[in-house]
Amino acid sequence: MKSKVETLPNYRIAYMRGVGPYGPANIEVMEKLKKWAEEKNLLTSATLFAIPQDNPETTLPENCRFDACIVISKDYQIDASICEGELPGGKYLIFEVKHTAQDIQKAYADIFPFLQSLGYKMDDKPILERYIGDMISNPYCEICVPIKAGKV
Template sequence: MVRIEDKRSDKAAAFAQRMNRVLDFIDTHLPETEPLRLEALASVAAFSPFHFHRIFRAWTGETLQDFIRHRRLEKAGGQLVHNPTTTIQTVAQHCGFTSAEAFSRAFSQHFGMNPSAWRAGGYRHWDPVQGRARGDRPCAGLDVRMRCEPARTVAYFRVVGDYRETAEAAWKQCLAWVTEHKLETQARFGMALDDPQITPPSRCRYDACVLLPEGWEPRGERVSRKRIEGGLYACLAYSGAPSGIGAAWLSMLGEWLPNSGHCLSEEPFVEVYAPHVVPNADSVAVELCMPLSD
């Protein structure tokens, strides 16, 4: 007999999947200058347009248009720093702004400085929680290797919040599901989808993912799945406490990338774990893979 608690848990999981589809759809369509219509987004999640704006606000803590605007600006903030040869106007276009003037005005209102000042080093003073200067982190020489990775289809489990807490929670869900479906031999991937130096911790999204065998389908169950795009990646091996992964990413961004002659692509960063590794253990071995434009 199915318990009431199990039914409630299944409904909550299905609801989260529907909302995550909307957030993924928004991210995919940020470069478009045409407004993302409420009706279209409601359709993605199979909600009534009449109720969707209230559901979205309850889920994210802000209105749909505020959320889209913040995502565009956060994405632009990352591109300005990590793609230094890309013009500000091109960044504006890639993030869905119709003109450089509109972009500069919105950027200044959100970050308290214009895009040029941000790119010139002002981003180092941005703290999404307290808005005060943050000291630079020293880093040693890095053994970064570049290689081409294939595209992969994964099941994912998303938790939103401070990465210091959400990664462990996401992996707890993911690993339980992996064990239940006997997928222990499949590779695992972690994806922090937002830059914690720009996006407030309460809105940072972390996906714990497992590679799905080709043609594999779960029985009688829906699970969120997506494609991790293939292409050129810069990869760094890291061993140590999970809490040090963020500093390792910053080392790649601050030391290796500016001197590499490469620019970031728009795909998310990926943590690659071997099948035997438990990503939420006290100490982990992981490969940090940063997507590059060809």
């Protein structure tokens, strides 16, 4: 697997949450967020994140949380139709993946053994799927795995 280490800053985000089994419903939440962002003229140079908040192996499918997020500036005033939050920065191991269900599943299956083979330990933050620039309209995303500062 091809990867790179990147230090992400803290991001202020606007987000929408879906609760339920991961799958097609996640796409609906992301499309709803993109529609909101487009109405606010925020999509032109946007960074979007998809964040599966729970591990479906340890959380019942009906309780799995999924957040669709867009990075917003510190001074952007949000309205009551959307939630606001902050993504914590830090070191992340970044993988570029074709954004199909099959490729994403394979990437998630391969990431953890690959992480161990490099000697990294995962930090206690959610894994992020990042979409930047052309990635918003193209079928690729970056899976950002939080890692602890030093190698194991």
